[in-house]
Amino acid sequence: MPSPDSARPAPDSDDPAPHAADAASAVPEVSEVSEAARPEPVIPDAASAAEPPKSPTRRRTIAGVVVLGLLILVVAATAWVGIRGLQARDALEAAIPLASTIQDEILAGDGAQAAQTAADLAEFAAIARSRTSDPIWRGYEFLPFLGPNLTAVRELATVVDDVAQNAVTPLAGLAGTLDLNAFKPVDGSIALQPLLDAQSSVDQADTALARAVEDVTAIDTDNVLAVVRDAVTRLQSVTEQTASSLDAMDRAVTLLPAMLGGAAPRDYILLFQNLAELRATGGIPGALALVHTDQGSVELTQQATAEDFDPFAAPVLPLGDDTTLIYGDITGEYIQNVTLTPDFARTGALAREMWRLQFGLEANGVLSIDPVALSYLLDATGPITLATGDELNADNAVSLLLHDVYARYDDLKQQDIFFAAAAGAVFDAVKSGRADPTKLISALARAGAEHRVLVWNADETEQAVLADTTLAGDRPFSDDSTNRFGLYINDLSGAKMDFYLDVETAIGQQTCRTDRRPQYTLEVTVTNTAPADAATSLPVYVTGRGISGVPLGNIKTMVSAYGVPTMYNLGVTRDGVDAEHVPATDASYPVTSLVFELAPGESTVLHFDWLGTGPFTGDLALRSTPLITLHETEKLDLSC
Incomplete structure (x- = not known):
């Protein structure tokens, strides 16, 4: 037999309300419910009583507002970074060339203009640094792709600002109070006090530029846009050139007072x-x-x-x-x-x-x-x-x-x-x-x-002040970024025929070995450009009068090529054939010396080779005897 509840219509049936008799029969008498079974009354708190439960629709609305707000913040922050990035870019593009301009103005003795240019540079640099140093910018540096670009631009701006504040400003101040004519000899004497007065400012600027070269070189450009990489490269070039000039100036103002007899004759x-x-x-x-x-x-x-x-x-x-x-x-x-x-x-x-x-x-x-x-x-x-x-x-x-x-x-x-x-x-x-x-x-x-x-x-x-400078006249010095080779020429004719000696050079490297040790080659093309009738048309003292056993008009030469101290000497070829030579070591430099003789119009091509100790991706450079006519050393293309 079905229970009374089974015959009751559901709340959502067409019957609007239960029958009164049925309702009455469903409510037990008070006396029928024991005190122990009576439930405790539930008293809602004030908040629950005041606010009805949130519906799913309302919750979705609130979430949408939050997401929309976050989206607006992201868009605003992105716009903020973008706008400030454009401002920083414009400021950097205006600032970077001014470093070279100031150097030219100082050398031209235009102190007033140099001071104005320095002020402009400082202003642009400060703008660039302020636009790239706020928390929003720094936060965006953690984003993939975009982040490395923002980091590079911030570091770029920091370097420019450092140069402006600690290098350019002191130099501009010095230029504003110092006339280059102060260094001009008067009655055979050079005033020493201007040199002494310049030492502090030049030293400060030199230190700042040296630091700037290190900082800009350390900027990571592996994963940045081409425009950012170009800006870093441009700044690196400007700082290196300026630092080189300033380093020479610093050494000069340090050394000259003593060499000019400031302390003693x-x-x-x-x-x-x-x-x-x-x-x-x-x-x-x-x-x-x-x-x-x-x-x-x-x-x-x-x-x-x-x-x-x-x-x-x-x-x-x-x-x-x-x-x-x-x-x-x-x-x-x-x-x-x-x-x-x-x-x-x-x-x-x-x-x-x-x-x-x-x-x-x-x-x-x-x-x-x-x-x-x-x-x-x-x-x-x-x-x-x-x-x-x-x-x-x-x-x-x-x-x-x-x-x-x-x-x-x-x-x-x-x-x-x-x-x-x-x-x-x-x-x-x-x-x-x-x-x-x-x-x-x-x-x-x-x-x-x-x-x-x-x-x-x-x-x-x-x-020691001149150490590692061109003035010191030392053997070529190599570092992690550049392998520097040497080429030195000594006449063996006992004549003055080297007026007609022409030397062209090229240098390159190739890596063909499985151990990745590169081979370096220095190509030297030497030509006797004297006229064919040099023996009779040139003065006898120029041709050497044959006192060294060299035919008149010929040039006898010893060429000594210096590799980097860590390299292994592979010898030399002359016109594609292994040449007799003297292998030696000079203060740990591997040296190959070769003697040859050229008649007027004759030319020869030498290839000096060395084997490196390990992979190298830096630059190659050559220091050579300063000839009458200097040719730029070309890049030598090599293949395995």
């Missing part, structure tokens, strides 16, 4: 290297002079020629086995041969000792310059009339000093006297203040970069 031997008869660091020192400095005053107190030095019976100083094996004892026996070695520190010590033995004075150091550098200085001084009536200018100096003089004078001593007189006249023009200071600085910088000006101080502390 100094004496320096000046070598004039004759490029018509090549030596590793330039040419033979046919003419020499003694430079005396005292409290900024500079004088040529003595001039001499190679003919004033008798050959010494033995090297005046120990040479070491390396130098003796490659260049021979004559390096330390003849003043003309002290430049056979590419180590100018050794050259300086030998020349200083020879001067002491010959004239009884022990100099404080040795300086060197060549005729091409003199031509650069003549561009700053303007033409000079010599005692002979010749006009010496930037265009004719090299030809007059390295070629024409030999047709005019048959006597060797007369040739050296003319050379010394010309060099002395240029020195006097610079000393007297005739040189435009801006052009003079540019001339010296160019000559220094081409290794045409060399300096050796007997004081090791002072010489």
